[in-house]
């Protein structure tokens with residue numbers, strides 16, 4: 001029996017397409033629907049703009065593009081998007097949501113791990129990545145590669161959207177109860193506060209003391225649609241604990257680190273890593289925050305999956321210490337159990353992961 005409120009699962013997302021609530025200029029790709037989200041595809045053009053913007057309550061995105069666009073790039077054969085530049089790409093998908101359904105977007109994990117900053121923008125938007133209930137209109141993606149230049153093309157999938165009816169966030173007592181039966185975050189002393197369950201950082205490292213990676217500058221381009229294409233060490237510097245169990249974050253460098261705890265998202269739930277909390281420190285963990293139903297779930301082959309963390313320090317150098325809390329996972333009810341779980345036959349790339357760079361790299 002489906003709940004009234006909650007995040008839409010794969011079957012319901014497919015029904016949105018069939019009933020014209022989700023519109024696309026071409027058929028959905030076979031693997032575009034995930035257990036609790038839909039990957040969004042780039043359209044055929046990218047607008048290089050002078051700066052990022054918010055349309056605000058009285059403007060269409062296209063009004064702003066008329067004013068701010070510097071150049072239009074054709075994506076049909078693929079094109080390079082450079083670091084430090086801002087691009088706006090109309091997406092292939094648009095929406096005609098019912099009055100009780102809203103949506104939110106987030107970069108795909110592979111996009112976050114490449115340090116590509118992306119946000120979905122709607123007409124009349126006053127917030128990024130939030131699509132109000134009943135929204136009818138186009139979707140645009142703002143893209144700004146931060147560390148590596150990238151190749152994208154029409155159909156590339158950098159961002160994903162979750163649809164939700166009403167509000168189905170678990171409160172702290174409900175979260176604690178679920179944790180007691182399902183072990184959401186495998187820590188000796190679960191810390192449930194701020195509406196979520198805390199994740200801490202692993203800076204002790206694996207048997208070789210490897211704790212993470214720092215992105216190199218002035219690299220070759222990464223094609224976002226190609227797997228295992230590049231040697232890790234051409235793009236990343238490995239970082240070792242050397243018994244110190246701490247790491248000084250340099251401002252404006254990008255790090256891939258990993259949680260100390262294994263994470264579990266039971267099939268009836270979807271999780272999200274909550275953004276940077278200024279009370280935790282002057283750094284930001286999480287550029288891609290959706291955790292799928294079935295991630296870390298033992299029957300879906302996920303036992304021991306850790307959360308990969310995308311980390312940046314702002315303004316000042318900051319010392320992270322092993323075991324320090326760096327983020328929180330909030331959990332929401334699914335409307336119904338997905339037909340397919342993360343990790344089970346979906347070509348999932350990150351089930352049962354430890355410290356793992358994006359799928360584009362090979363050792």
Ligand SMILES: O=c1ccn([C@H]2C[C@H](O)[C@@H](COP(=O)(O)OP(=O)(O)OP(=O)(O)O)O2)c(=O)[nH]1
Nearest residue numbers: 108109110288290291292295307308348349350
């Ligand atoms: O910051 C994050 C965000 C997500 N994940 C995990 C949980 C999530 O369920 C999984 C896959 O995320 P997503 O579906 O966004 O990744 P993808 O790039 O689409 O990969 P896949 O092809 O495996 O779906 O990665 C992290 O470890 N860290």
